[in-house]
Amino acid sequence: MKIDVIDEGQKVIVTVDGRLDAATAASFDESVQALPGLKPPRTILADLTNLEFISSAGLRSLLTLGKACRASGAQLAFCSLNAMVADVFKISGFTAIFKIYPDRNEAMAALGGDGS
Numbered sequence: 001m002k003i004d005v006i007d008e009g010q011k012v013i014v015t016v017d018g019r020l021d022a023a024t025a026a027s028f029d030e031s032v033q034a035l036p037g038l039k040p041p042r043t044i045l046a047d048l049t050n051l052e053f054i055s056s057a058g059l060r061s062l063l064t065l066g067k068a069c070r071a072s073g074a075q076l077a078f079c080s081l082n083a084m085v086a087d088v089f090k091i092s093g094f095t096a097i098f099k100i101y102p103d104r105n106e107a108m109a110a111l112g113g114d115g116s
Contacts, residue, residue, distance in 0.1 A: 003031045011111065012037035013104070017050035020058030028061045032068070041073035043111050047104050049080040054088050066098060075099075079107040 001018035012035060020028055037044040046062075054062075069076040077099040081089060089095050101107035 001027065003028065005031075005035065007036050009042075011043045011045060011108070013045045013047055015047045015050065017052075019053040019055075020051060020061060021053060021055035022057040025055075025057040025061045028058070029064060032061075032065045037074050038068060038072045041069075041075075043075040043077070044069060045104070045107050045111065046076070046078045047080050047107075048078055048082070048085055049104075051082070051085055054085050059088070059092055059094070062094070063097075075111070077101060077107055077111060079104050 001016065001020060001024040003017075004015045006013040006015075014032070014035065016028070018024065035044060036042075044065075046065075066076050068074075078089075079101040080103050081100065086100075089098075089100065094100075099110075101110060
């Protein structure tokens with residue numbers, strides 16, 4: 001799994017490539033604890049274009065990120081879910097908990113950005 005963070009001022013874009021499962025969840029958790037969008041609180045957009053697989057351990061990590069965002073006052077949204085990840089989000093109820101956008105451009109427009 002690879003995580004990249006792009007700090008765009010009021011927004012922080014996090015891209016996750018690979019698998020988010022029991023083998024990589026701890027690494028993901030460590031990475032997101034240091035996200036610049038948590039302090040001061042900003043908008044964090046998780047772009048999951050290249051997330052190939054997510055397990056229950058990965059969902060737990062995303063839920064932990066969501067709780068950290070809520071506690072700090074940051075906003076969290078997701079975009080660009082592939083069909084498998086979208087199905088997992090739907091089945092697990094994440095679509096009712098989090099803002100989810102079809103792609104980064106639409107997410108950035110909705111969240112007050114230009115999509116670049």
